Amino acid sequence: MLIRLIFLFLLLYLIYLVVRFFQSLGQPPRANRRQPDSLPKKTMVKDEVCNTYISEDEALKENYDGRVYYFCSEDCRKKFLASKNSTG
Numbered sequence: 001m002l003i004r005l006i007f008l009f010l011l012l013y014l015i016y017l018v019v020r021f022f023q024s025l026g027q028p029p030r031a032n033r034r035q036p037d038s039l040p041k042k043t044m045v046k047d048e049v050c051n052t053y054i055s056e057d058e059a060l061k062e063n064y065d066g067r068v069y070y071f072c073s074e075d076c077r078k079k080f081l082a083s084k085n086s087t088g
């Protein structure tokens with residue numbers, strides 16, 4: 001039947017249009033193209049008391065002797081300060 005063929009072509013054409021529409025949506029502008037691989041990674045810092053690595057955002061910071069030290073918890077921070085204060 002010819003009418004079925006025409007209907008089929010119309011359907012394919014519609015699908016083609018929809019696909020093209022979504023393709024144009026999915027293409028980001030060239031200037032603002034983002035590369036996920038080049039995104040800045042979280043800086044990992046070392047807790048010198050328990051030798052754990054934590055992200056800088058979550059770490060507790062302590063300025064000691066002109067240096068910044070990072071700790072995973074308040075306990076580690078206290079241990080560090082105690083060890084620095086007890087022995088000169």
Ligand SMILES: [Zn+2]
Binds near residue numbers: 051
């Ligand atoms: Zn720790």
